[in-house]
Amino acid sequence: MRLRRIAQLVGPALLGLSLFSPSSSSAAAGPALPQGTQSDDAYATSRAANAVSNVQATSGVLSCYRPEVPYGVDSGPAEGYSGMTPCPASGPTTGEDAGTAGPYASQAGSNPGYPAATPMLVKGHSESDLRIDPTNPAHLIGSSKWVASAEGYNHLLGFFESFDGGHSWPVQGHIPGYEGWTDNTDPVGAFDSWGNYYSLLLPYQFSYDPDGSHDFAPGAAQEPNPAVPSQVISVAVRPHGATTATQWVSTHAGHPDYVASYDSVGNGPDKQWIAIDTNPGSPHPNRIYAMWVDFHSRTAVPYLAYADARPDGTHTDWSTPQVLPEPPGTPQGATYLLPHVAPDGTVYTTLTNSDPAHRFCCDAIFLDASHDGGRTWSTVSTLPGTITPPRASTPTPPSATASRTPSPSAAGR
Template sequence: MGVRTMAGKLTKRSVVLRGAVASMTAAALLAGGTATATPARPPSRLRGPTGDLTGRQRAEWFEGQRHLEMVMRRLAPATALAAPAVRPAAVSDVGTVQHVRRISRDTLPAQGSSEQDTQVEPDVAVDPNNDQIVVAVFQQGRYPDGGSVDPGYATSHDGGVTWKHGNLPKLTKAVGGSFARASDPAVAFGPDGSVYAQTLPFDSNDCRNGIAVQRSDDGGLTFAPPVLAQDDTSCSYFNDKNWIAVDTFASSPHVGRIYSVWDRGDQNGQPIVLKYSDGRGATWSSLINVSGASSQGIGALPLVQPNGDLTVVYDRFSGADTEVAQTSHDGGLTFDPAVVIGQFRGSEPSDMRTGGLPAAAVDPTTGHLFVAWQDTRFRSDGLNDIVLSSSSNGGATWSALAKVNPDAQSKGIDHFTPAVAAYGGFVHVTYRTRAGGSSPSLYVGMRYRGSADEGATWGAELTLGAPSDLTYAAQAGGKFLGDYMGLAASANAVHALWCRSAKPPVSEPYHQTAWTGEVVK
């Protein structure tokens, strides 16, 4: 998605800002200076050369500050904490990797500065009534300054063996819609097998932006035109980093309710907000503030529990940068105060955008919650591990952070952009890996690790497919494989979804496609 810089150019995280941050930080450290991992506090009212900043500009300011924090942490790592010992599980608990394959490729014509033949930021969901039906969504034709030409989807009705793909219709101008671009696709199933694809559409020449939801009634083979859950034309607001979930539990008083959450930048802050639909996405509630009007948050993820409670997990960077959870017991109308899961201590290289956002899941059989993110706390080299915390009491309290990846710091491997899923007491985590050091590798791997006992022990780390070659990756404030990936679990398997860059079949600058793999117990 995009935000406007003070000069008016559309961008999510300004390429200029990110480059300047890396240069200034490196120069300061080489000159004997020090780095701080605490971003500057904004003035109470941010102003640009022509007046008060718009919602988009303010969102960019905060995201730029958060990126600065991550780069600082990479270049000036803190003292490592002792990592808890993790007992490996039996090999029989791991599972087998199957059906690793490309499921789609961007074939939309380039629009202006878009990077043709790029797909990024995928999500995936499995039908709770039929685990053979799997639906994925992703951006297509990424713009370096935010958003994509139009999101696409891919659908399997045989458990991930074969796939059909298409473009979400009537959303952007490229496919007969009204918006210039769209970003941040997410997907969820309803209790009746309906599929809901959610995106963030916006215009590049004015301030219009919103939250769109498109429904499929044939298991994800086709989608209806978008319904706008939110439609803003004022420059005072910008909607960002959305996600969707549906209450599919017959035991819940709110079964069938669809929840859309996102952060909403304005002059007062960047609060987490919510709307819900009891009409299969055709109509939506009024706006509900989850986090407080002046809070600063991003990366909201709604988790519906079997009793109908809703927990929203997000990154709160008001003051200290922490991962927090807020729970509603009345279908999203009101929320308990935020509970801190843990401090975010993730880092990021200057040449790559990794997201640094939380991943979260609920086990539909137990109601237990899981949150993962990239973090440097157990290392002294500034690279990331993947850490995990869980809650067995509806988000009221959270476990101490545990390291998921098995390799030691001496291996020099960076781990980032996790995804997490859970089902039947099994917890599944995927993440990207990259050899770090002063000259990081151009190749980024995909890894999976599973636990049969809710994270107490872990199976061996598995490789998912061939690595990405960053030479041909999309560009968005650095090499960009996406701020998030998809992972969805059922009783018998877990489906991973990621975007992989590789040498194109013909000479062109970009080639990044959607891939899937299945781990079967």
């Protein structure tokens, strides 16, 4: 994840949604955010002044799982690498299913040589996401990559949970149900109004060539696990009241909870995000909105699907994925979807487009909206395609939020 300086509020803000982007070479409408108002000394003492403390949410216990694809390269001790390590025989554990008794259900049908012969130790974490339970603000669930091999970029997603506002994190482990893929990546989650937590996952397959490089498109028969789709957008739900690491629901209607699935040739699903409508006055309360892009032949195609959450942690069938609209002339398609739901139930998402013909020099950010629970969509605002990203080859992910009152620019709409 990249740190970036948010320097300007750009707009207009439509019906309570404000767009934020990095500083641009051209002026944008909207008031400037104050900069440089805090001295270095004030910043240095702010931690103590505000009683800020750091808590290691993922330390003190052993987390292990059986990877679908073992990776034996050890690049250590350079940069702290140390290879893939078998799970230690003793020590305090998370209580998750480490795969000690045998492969996981999703690993059935794997090709010879897969999965790993034994569970492996989780040795690192990255790309965190943190959510607050609307039924209990002291209940927090975070998620991150659960790394078994940094050298091989080999990981699942894991979670860590607090019941006392972040002072302690007694429950953690990998998110179960999708161990039959090489990786699960890009953590993001959301709570519904009943306190059920939905994790939107991106499980995908790859294998390693003899030189250690990744092979993302070997063809279905040569994939580590031909019994499952190559790449999926999927869901795992932690029901309200769960207290152990294994209490997750990753199936729907008797099969894995797929939102969408793809083969490995010509597709690359990515950048998934989730939002749940917890507004009591909405006509679509507890509707789950899942968004992602598929880099289809290198063009990013933005997609949406939705379902309705139920109090017990189950949900209705996912809608058929639909392509979100884009302004004319978007040369690479659009990515970085960021859905938010306004109090009246209107769903907004930002989308970012980069221009490969001009060496990705500038980004355009636009805004899509749905007023009928995700059934139909339109582009309602477009910012000029002159936003310079921090790095010339990297698109600019915007930030956004939906306010509880309409913005002044929405008056009369």
